[in-house]
Amino acid sequence: MQVLFHIGAHCTDEGQILACLAKNRAMLARQGIAVPPPNRFKPVLRDTLSVLKGEKANRDVEKIIFQSILDDEQSAELPQRLIFSNDAFLTGAQKVLGASALYPDAGVKCQKLFNLFHNHEVEFCLAIRNPATFLPALFHRIGANSFEAFIAQTDPMALTWSSVIARITEALPDVTLKVWSNEDTPFIWPELIHEIVDINREVPIKGIDDYLATIMLKEGLERMESYLQTHPPANEIQRRRILSAFLDKFEIDDPTLEVEAPIWTADYVETLTEIYEEDLFAIEKIPGVQFISP
Secondary structure, eight states: OEEEEEOOOTTSSTTHHHHHHHHTHHHHHHTTEEOOOHHHHHHHHHHHHHHHTTOOOOHHHHHHHHHHHSOHHHHHSOOSEEEEEOTTSSOOGGGSBOSSOBSTTHHHHHHHHHHHTTTSEEEEEEEEOOHHHHHHHHHHHHTOSOHHHHTTTSOGGGOOHHHHHHHHHHHOTTSEEEEEEGGGHHHHHHHHHHHHHTOOTTSOOTTTTHHHHHHBOHHHHHHHHHHHHHSOOSSHHHHHHHHHHHHHHHBOOOGGGOOOOTTOOHHHHHHHHHHHHHHHHHHHTSTTEEEEOO
């Protein structure tokens, strides 16, 4: 059986991947794919991890997990693929920032998750985001009072996603880690969902375009859909160019990007972005990483 953990990061798809999977739960079940709801699997995995204390689960423990999180029919005959989605798998939002690292315990946490299903084919997937927008979004997510105080104990310039990913791949060198940039998500969304569920690309997925409605004004979405009907794109590259043009004009403003701190100038944000873009190239070269890009 294949087991996939979608581990975040925080402030990336904002639950849209899980929402799409949930909308297609019945269809996926017919394809041999189980997507347990978080309110069912979270307490089970949390309690099991607490009992195991990092040790590997034996077959009896596995059986209890499956019986607790799967429907009777699925637990009797295991699905071909089991998908978990939870942006708190690595840590709660309040503990994302270390002194000089994002998700400092990422490797340890992924190792423990792997140990739950070590008898199966386990993989992880992770969306990453430019720290220049990730940190303000995370600040708003946890409801801190002052952005300046929020980042006071860390150096944003030292925060790299490649170090997070390296900790995971060093802990689990033989496990596939699928990574994508949150900035690319609008352009790779259909591909991304198919990568996660791993079914024939010809199988229709309900709500595959719902994500765009969360980032584009309704007027823009309607105009784009009308344009695509009268000007069908010849290929995927052309479709992405059309989407990019409409997003440039109709993207919904993100209020979480508005923060106040003396350090947070336009030049500082630009430098953070340049560091992030260089970091993306480093990530693509990490062994074991499957980088999904347009």
